[in-house]
Amino acid sequence: MAASTDAPSFQDMILRLHAYWSAHGCLILQPYDMRVGAGTFHTATTLRSLGPEPWNAAYVQPSRRPTDGRYGENPNRLQHYYQYQVIMKPSPPDFQALYLGSLAAIGIDPLLHDIRFVEDDWESPTLGAWGLGWEVWCDGMEVSQFTYFQQMGGFDCKPVAGELTYGLERLAMYIQGVDSVYDLRFNAAGVSYGEVFLENERQMSKWNFEVADTDTLFRGFAAAEAECRRAIEAGVPIAAYEQAIEASHLFNLLQARGVISVQERASYMGRVRDCARGSCEAYMAKYRDEWTARFPGWSA
Amino acid sequence: MDRTFSGVERMSADFLLELRSEEIPARMQAGARADLERLLRKDLAAAGLAPGSITVWSTPRRLALIAHDLPLATAAVSEELKGPRTSAPPQALEGFLRKTGLSADQLTDRDGVWFAVVEKPGRATIEVLAEAIPALIRAFPWPKSQRWGAASLSSESLRWVRPLSGIVALLGDQVVPCAVGDIVAGRETLGHRFHHQGAISIADAADYAPKLRAAQVIVDHAEREAIVREGAARAAAEAGLVLVEDDGLVVENAGLTEWPVPLLGRFDEEFLAVPPEVIQLTARINQKYFICTHPPRPGEGDHAQHGGGAAPHTKALANAFICTANIAAHDGGQAIIAGNRKVLAARLSDARFFWEQDQKIPLAEQAKKLSRITFHEKLGSLADKVARVADLAEALCAHIPGADPAEARLAAELCKADLVTEMVGEFPELQGLMGGYYARIEGLPDSVADAIRDHYKPVGQGDQVPTAPVSVAVALADKLDTLRGFFAIDEKPTGSKDPFALRRAALAVIRLITTNGLRMPLAEGELLAFFADRLKVQQREAGVRHDLIDAVFSLGGEHDLVRLLARVHALQAFVATDDGANLLAGYKRAANILKRESWDSLPQDHVPDPAEAALAEALAQATGQVDAALANEDFTAAMAALATLRAPIDAFFDSVTVNDADPHKRANRLGLLDQFRAAVHKVADFSRIEG
Numbered sequence: 001m002a003a004s005t006d007a008p009s010f011q012d013m014i015l016r017l018h019a020y021w022s023a024h025g026c027l028i029l030q031p032y033d034m035r036v037g038a039g040t041f042h043t044a045t046t047l048r049s050l051g052p053e054p055w056n057a058a059y060v061q062p063s064r065r066p067t068d069g070r071y072g073e074n075p076n077r078l079q080h081y082y083q084y085q086v087i088m089k090p091s092p093p094d095f096q097a098l099y100l101g102s103l104a105a106i107g108i109d110p111l112l113h114d115i116r117f118v119e120d121d122w123e124s125p126t127l128g129a130w131g132l133g134w135e136v137w138c139d140g141m142e143v144s145q146f147t148y149f150q151q152m153g154g155f156d157c158k159p160v161a162g163e164l165t166y167g168l169e170r171l172a173m174y175i176q177g178v179d180s181v182y183d184l185r186f187n188a189a190g191v192s193y194g195e196v197f198l199e200n201e202r203q204m205s206k207w208n209f210e211v212a213d214t215d216t217l218f219r220g221f222a223a224a225e226a227e228c229r230r231a232i233e234a235g236v237p238i239a240a241y242e243q244a245i246e247a248s249h250l251f252n253l254l255q256a257r258g259v260i261s262v263q264e265r266a267s268y269m270g271r272v273r274d275c276a277r278g279s280c281e282a283y284m285a286k287y288r289d290e291w292t293a294r295f296p297g298w299s300a
Numbered sequence: 301m302d303r304t305f306s307g308v309e310r311m312s313a314d315f316l317l318e319l320r321s322e323e324i325p326a327r328m329q330a331g332a333r334a335d336l337e338r339l340l341r342k343d344l345a346a347a348g349l350a351p352g353s354i355t356v357w358s359t360p361r362r363l364a365l366i367a368h369d370l371p372l373a374t375a376a377v378s379e380e381l382k383g384p385r386t387s388a389p390p391q392a393l394e395g396f397l398r399k400t401g402l403s404a405d406q407l408t409d410r411d412g413v414w415f416a417v418v419e420k421p422g423r424a425t426i427e428v429l430a431e432a433i434p435a436l437i438r439a440f441p442w443p444k445s446q447r448w449g450a451a452s453l454s455s456e457s458l459r460w461v462r463p464l465s466g467i468v469a470l471l472g473d474q475v476v477p478c479a480v481g482d483i484v485a486g487r488e489t490l491g492h493r494f495h496h497q498g499a500i501s502i503a504d505a506a507d508y509a510p511k512l513r514a515a516q517v518i519v520d521h522a523e524r525e526a527i528v529r530e531g532a533a534r535a536a537a538e539a540g541l542v543l544v545e546d547d548g549l550v551v552e553n554a555g556l557t558e559w560p561v562p563l564l565g566r567f568d569e570e571f572l573a574v575p576p577e578v579i580q581l582t583a584r585i586n587q588k589y590f591i592c593t594h595p596p597r598p599g600e601g602d603h604a605q606h607g608g609g610a611a612p613h614t615k616a617l618a619n620a621f622i623c624t625a626n627i628a629a630h631d632g633g634q635a636i637i638a639g640n641r642k643v644l645a646a647r648l649s650d651a652r653f654f655w656e657q658d659q660k661i662p663l664a665e666q667a668k669k670l671s672r673i674t675f676h677e678k679l680g681s682l683a684d685k686v687a688r689v690a691d692l693a694e695a696l697c698a699h700i701p702g703a704d705p706a707e708a709r710l711a712a713e714l715c716k717a718d719l720v721t722e723m724v725g726e727f728p729e730l731q732g733l734m735g736g737y738y739a740r741i742e743g744l745p746d747s748v749a750d751a752i753r754d755h756y757k758p759v760g761q762g763d764q765v766p767t768a769p770v771s772v773a774v775a776l777a778d779k780l781d782t783l784r785g786f787f788a789i790d791e792k793p794t795g796s797k798d799p800f801a802l803r804r805a806a807l808a809v810i811r812l813i814t815t816n817g818l819r820m821p822l823a824e825g826e827l828l829a830f831f832a833d834r835l836k837v838q839q840r841e842a843g844v845r846h847d848l849i850d851a852v853f854s855l856g857g858e859h860d861l862v863r864l865l866a867r868v869h870a871l872q873a874f875v876a877t878d879d880g881a882n883l884l885a886g887y888k889r890a891a892n893i894l895k896r897e898s899w900d901s902l903p904q905d906h907v908p909d910p911a912e913a914a915l916a917e918a919l920a921q922a923t924g925q926v927d928a929a930l931a932n933e934d935f936t937a938a939m940a941a942l943a944t945l946r947a948p949i950d951a952f953f954d955s956v957t958v959n960d961a962d963p964h965k966r967a968n969r970l971g972l973l974d975q976f977r978a979a980v981h982k983v984a985d986f987s988r989i990e991g
Contacts, residue, residue: 076646090448090450090453091452093449100493110494110627111494111495111627111629111630112629112630112631112636113629114625114627114640115494116556116557116626117322117323118323118556119326132444132446132462133462138639139635139636139643140587140639141642148446148447148462150446150447158452158453158454158455159449159453160446160447160452174639179642261672297453297454
């Protein structure tokens with residue numbers, strides 16, 4: 001990328017995306033205050049994509065992938081990074097044009113850079129979800145995921161929600177023309193991404209891979225699973241769902257600690273899936289009658 | 301019913317249909333074009349409309365069809381209907397008149413039956429199309445489709461491969477009035493996503509492609525493919541390089557672009573230290589780039605650097621890639637090349653990191669990790685499998701000329717080790733190949749490295765069959781172990797289900813054995829029968845009759861494929877001859893009689909008829925010759941010996957009554973036929989031969 005000095009800083013890019021999506025009718029939400037692997041896990045996407053109510057939201061979600069940690073030594077891989085997430089339900093007819101407008105807002109000229117929509121379907125067995133869409137390429141680099149949700153929690157999406165996920169660091173590296181994530185300009189006053197996060201990556205990689213107490217993690221997993229069931233029975237599916245994402249993250253940490261064998265892996269994933277699906281089912285059950293009454297033509 | 305078309309001169313026009321959507325996956329476009337043409341042809345045919353010709357095009361954002369010279373109306377049809385008999389009760393006649401809308405004086409009486417001629421007027425084609433288009437869209441067979449937008453509140457809403465955004469439907473210069481979902485057909489479409497703003501109005505079919513071209517969309521996929529193919533070759537040539545041709549990549553890139561612009565970029569030469577297959581795979585699979593080689597130096601010819609199966613580009617891969625942009629960028633593509641170069645560099649540095657990391661750990665160390673990977677819950681870990689394959693490979697060397705048992709064991713013990721390397725973790729397609737590279741770097745003998753590299757072969761039908769002795773031993777052992785294992789735990793393929801690819805494994809074994817002429821016992825029982833089935837399928841393509849394979853297999857006990865096929869080939873040649881066909885007829889006659897009759901052998905107390913005596917003598921002689929020929933595995937000679945029985949058996953049937961009233965004669969003659977059948981069966985079970 002040629003012009004990098006006038007490119008927005010990391011925080012400016014986020015501010016521009018917020019301004020853009022706010023102007024296009026999205027609520028600007030804050031990150032979910034729990035450890036999750038992707039922006040999709042935020043209740044604003046998972047639970048809100050269920051049911052017939054219109055819903056438009058955008059937010060940044062810190063995303064944790066313990067096994068991707070590289071102790072701050074790899075210029076492209078992080079165990080903690082940011083996703084920018086947009087969810088619009090029903091998916092607007094000009095969703096692609098809106099998305100391209102957001103790229104222009106952060107300084108990508110589509111007659112200078114090659115923007116392409118390349119087939120990439122999305123599936124999350126954990127969430128009982130799938131959708132069709134693309135990965136969006138900019139000069140051969142994947143800068144976003146673009147998905148039309150077809151199912152969530154095992155339920156048909158009625159109506160379909162459109163989801164956009166931008167990998168913020170990667171996009172910023174591209175726009176700023178830097179080769180290492182740690183060299184990103186975080187703001188316009190000379191603070192780098194490395195100054196903010198390098199030490200965090202070192203310590204968290206060490207904790208994820210070497211230090212985290214596995215007995216505590218195993219106990220935490222079992223506790224979250226049990227609590228999820230209790231919350232479902234108590235009719236508080238949002239609370240149940242929080243326990244599902246807790247269990248999911250603890251499972252990821254156990255994976256990073258290398259204490260889950262290949263054979264056990266499928267069984268743990270099944271337990272997380274049961275929690276997540278159970279929460280979605282409870283959420284649907286709780287609002288089904290109300291939605292059926294308010295939205296003629298809708299059925300679960 | 302008799303239909304005649306009125307011979308009225310009809311006008312015709314071209315019909316244009318464009319279905320515009322969000323980006324259609326490149327891999328689905330060819331199928332969609334074929335489906336669109338097929339469905340429309342069906343609808344036109346059902347209405348009795350015959351277009352002159354049909355053209356179909358696709359881009360990532362549209363499917364288009366032009367039906368040339370479509371009549372503007374369907375033909376008027378006059379149809380003759382058969383009514384009741386003239387003698388039928390009046391109610392029947394009244395009913396017939398109501399049905400046809402005619403009066404009694406318009407009917408004709410033919411041989412006591414009423415006939416009516418009903419005139420059906422022609423229908424405007426535009427009406428036919430207005431009905432057909434929405435139905436066609438709703439029934440379109442996409443491999444995967446989705447719902448979208450506000451209408452998807454109902455699960456009955458329209459489905460398309462990605463959101464459908466517009467329909468152009470023109471017959472001549474008229475819009476075909478139809479709608480599907482909330483999309484109303486019209487004459488407006490869009491040009492290139494970035495190069496053109498606003499709607500384009502299409503006058504008629506002839507206007508379509510030129511208007512789109514002016515809006516930077518080349519709607520003809522074949523033309524875009526040519527641009528990619530020729531543009532990539534030209535870009536390579538201008539850089540003094542040779543394009544590695546890849547037609548799949550041409551089609552894919554043409555399916556991803558409406559205005560393709562091939563651009564050549566360079567990557568750091570240091571990455572060439574990574575094996576060329578890795579670079580090609582990274583470029584192709586992850587980035588859809590072409591790669592280039594250096595042109596051969598004068599006198600260098602077409603020899604590959606490495607022997608055995610190296611792809612042509614391994615000669616001298618150049619540090620260049622060619623990407624296909626979808627825009628004519630205003631800086632000539634410099635920013636696009638720079639961006640793509642960076643993405644490729646990041647991918648290649650990952651690959652180089654894996655390549656270097658993997659070399660730090662000997663394959664023997666890596667192989668230990670296989671005990672953690674389950675091969676199948678009832679067949680143990682991959683390490684267990686490797687141990688079995690090593691034993692088997694070593695043992696098989698007894699049947700493979702030139703195969704060193706120790707080398708075969710070593711190669712087998714290491715053949716799966718690359719599965720736990722970083723590189724194969726990233727690119728599973730490189731299994732085997734990477735093991736071969738790492739083995740060579742460790743200094744293992746070439747025969748061992750080659751065997752590790754090639755032990756999965758042959759994978760598909762066109763794939764090369766290993767011929768190096770150690771490679772053959774390991775390749776064979778790997779597949780035989782898989783087959784024996786899954787048959788032992790009763791996981792056999794059923795119908796279309798073959799989750800462990802056992803059919804492919806069996807076919808690979810057959811090809812390894814036949815290509816290398818290996819003389820070895822193949823299998824027994826059920827597994828042997830499975831091989832027989834695979835063999836029939838495989839040989840059918842080579843023109844060998846399956847019934848002849850049955851005829852040899854049903855003799856039983858034959859588990860030497862090479863010998864079996866030699867016999868089948870000789871048999872096929874024999875039954876095609878006059879002697880063979882007649883002998884087969886004689887055999888069938890004899891077999892039919894023997895099936896019906898039962899007899900006890902009785903001492904001979906009559907003077908045999910001359911034909912009887914001749915057959916007995918011919919049999920004695922032929923049996924000896926057949927035995928000798930079979931002992932030498934000279935099946936052609938065995939068939940020739942059988943052929944000597946043709947004349948005696950024909951003469952026997954012509955002049956001798958088998959079921960003679962004399963029980964001794966009858967028993968002796970039946971006995972002779974039995975001997976004849978037994979002699980034939982030494983060669984093949986002729987009862988299995990058809991015809």
